[in-house]
Amino acid sequence: MSATVELMDYDEVLERFDPVLGLEVHVELNTHTKMFCGCPTGFGAEPNTQVCPVCLGLPGALPVVNEIAVASAIRIGLALNCEIATWCRFARKNYFYPDMPKNFQTSQYDEPIAFNGWLDVTLDDGEVVRVQIERAHMEEDTGKSLHVGGATGRIHGAEHSLLDYNRAGVPLIEIVTKTIEGTGARAPEVARAYVATLRDLLKALDVSDVRMDQGSLRCDANVSLMAKDATEFGTRTETKNVNSLRSVERAVRHEMTRQAAILVDGGSILQETRHFEEAGGTTRAGRRKETSEDYRYFPEPDLVPIAPTREWVEELRATLPEMPEQRRKRIQAEWSLTDLELRDLINAGAVDLIAATVDAGATPAEARSWWVSYLSQSANSRGVELADLPITPAQVAAVISLIADGSLTNKLAREVVDGVLAGEGEPDEVVEKRGLKVVSDDSALYAAVDEALASQPDVAEKIREGKVAAAGAIVGAVMKATKGQADAKRVRELILERCGA
Numbered sequence: 312m313s314a315t316v317e318l319m320d321y322d323e324v325l326e327r328f329d330p331v332l333g334l335e336v337h338v339e340l341n342t343h344t345k346m347f348c349g350c351p352t353g354f355g356a357e358p359n360t361q362v363c364p365v366c367l368g369l370p371g372a373l374p375v376v377n378e379i380a381v382a383s384a385i386r387i388g389l390a391l392n393c394e395i396a397t398w399c400r401f402a403r404k405n406y407f408y409p410d411m412p413k414n415f416q417t418s419q420y421d422e423p424i425a426f427n428g429w430l431d432v433t434l435d436d437g438e439v440v441r442v443q444i445e446r447a448h449m450e451e452d453t454g455k456s457l458h459v460g461g462a463t464g465r466i467h468g469a470e471h472s473l474l475d476y477n478r479a480g481v482p483l484i485e486i487v488t489k490t491i492e493g494t495g496a497r498a499p500e501v502a503r504a505y506v507a508t509l510r511d512l513l514k515a516l517d518v519s520d521v522r523m524d525q526g527s528l529r530c531d532a533n534v535s536l537m538a539k540d541a542t543e544f545g546t547r548t549e550t551k552n553v554n555s556l557r558s559v560e561r562a563v564r565h566e567m568t569r570q571a572a573i574l575v576d577g578g579s580i581l582q583e584t585r586h587f588e589e590a591g592g593t594t595r596a597g598r599r600k601e602t603s604e605d606y607r608y609f610p611e612p613d614l615v616p617i618a619p620t621r622e623w624v625e626e627l628r629a630t631l632p633e634m635p636e637q638r639r640k641r642i643q644a645e646w647s648l649t650d651l652e653l654r655d656l657i658n659a660g661a662v663d664l665i666a667a668t669v670d671a672g673a674t675p676a677e678a679r680s681w682w683v684s685y686l687s688q689s690a691n692s693r694g695v696e697l698a699d700l701p702i703t704p705a706q707v708a709a710v711i712s713l714i715a716d717g718s719l720t721n722k723l724a725r726e727v728v729d730g731v732l733a734g735e736g737e738p739d740e741v742v743e744k745r746g747l748k749v750v751s752d753d754s755a756l757y758a759a760v761d762e763a764l765a766s767q768p769d770v771a772e773k774i775r776e777g778k779v780a781a782a783g784a785i786v787g788a789v790m791k792a793t794k795g796q797a798d799a800k801r802v803r804e805l806i807l808e809r810c811g812a
């Protein structure tokens with residue numbers, strides 16, 4: 312099954328072919344109850360404890376549409392610049408799979424709730440690609456199969472399989488792009504950036520947890536190649552359920568190099584689903600792809616059509632938050648950032664942290680400086696993401712305000728931050744426990760200055776003669792004597808005053 316796969320060099324692929332993409336993203340909504348029944352939707356519960364006759368498809372059970380899920384679908388559609396249907400229906404998509412107890416999935420077919428939209432995607436270097444959205448439709452999730460006894464966790468080689476229907480009936484929105492052409496060498500990057508942008512958008516809308524690692528956001532990547540002189544699209548493959556941003560990029564790239572090698576060898580691409588193999592960054596064949604005719608779609612007779620009034624749609628439009636892209640532009644202007652500086656902050660995952668630190672009272676420049684320098688170094692040395700450091704923006708803002716009012720020097724502030732990161736409490740508590748306050752009492756400083764001058768009379772003499780640069784040595788001695796807790800600028804002033812310079 313896993314015979315060695317020929318791959319073509321990536322640059323050669325691009326000399327001969329143009330890649331064509333189509334991306335389907337499934338997002339699980341964060342409603343408290345399922346799409347057509349009142350069962351809870353929490354992740355990670357004991358298997359088969361969140362089920363009822365409706366989501367188990369028992370005889371006589373009748374579904375009822377979750378209004379909040381419809382509202383979320385419409386908000387997603389509006390955020391993606393889609394038209395919202397004035398009337399649409401659910402449809403039955405018929406097929407057998409053990410994790411789907413009804414033997415059909417309640418979905419939407421030719422009457423999606425939202426259609427004809429677009430999403431602007433900014434690539435790492437700032438280039439913007441507009442991705443056209445075909446549709447966003449409502450459906451329900453399936454249950455989960457667990458294959459036991461095999462080495463791989465797949466059904467192949469397993470001794471038996473277990474089924475958990477907790478996820479069956481959880482509301483899903485499937486967002487489908489139109490074909491994405493003309494991206495050339497950047498196709499894998501565009502695919503990743505699209506999913507990342509969509510994830511940020513859905514997060515801002517607060518309609519989903521968008522956890523790719525937990526499957527609440529999943530991407531199917533359709534990839535085909537078109538020979539340079541061709542006039543029609545090539546046959547596509549669909550790599551299913553890719554569950555990280557990096558994997559989306561790798562899966563697209565792998566499919567391009569795999570398909571190209573087959574095509575130049577005179578072979579043809581099978582229209583099939585494929586599975587992404589995380590370990591090798593490759594894809595393996597799944598099932599031959601069905602066509603929509605195979606599913607015998609028909610309108611769902613147990614559910615009333617959805618006919619959102621224009622008033623309701625406008626009410627929902629008014630609930631849309633500031634979109635991530637607009638927010639970035641506003642922040643760039645407010646923080647006076649160049650494109651490059653903004654991109655660095657985005658790539659470092661620092662924008663939200665800085666914004667929250669500014670909200671807690673810091674200036675943008677100070678907040679940015681702490682997060683991109685000292686805290687980034689701390690995150691690096693711990694091997695964690697910036698956002699996962701055990702310090703909050705409010706705590707960073709508190710440290711910054713202690714510097715501003717003269718209670719801390721920058722050096723002491725770094726020690727306070729270290730203390731917070733080490734779990735020693737709030738900044739105030741760390742200052743107290745570690746005794747880190749700046750010595751601002753001039754009488755204490757005069758004593759230290761006099762002592763330092765007395766111990767280095769030759770230096771003191773030079774300062775008296777007007778060689779003020781020599782004061783540095785005395786400042787150093789005073790800082791040492793006060794264990795770095797004096798304000799160096801004030802110490803220098805006192806030295807010059809004592810020497811009459």
Ligand SMILES: [Zn+2]
Pocket residue numbers: 345348349350361362363364365366367480
């Ligand atoms: Zn149920």
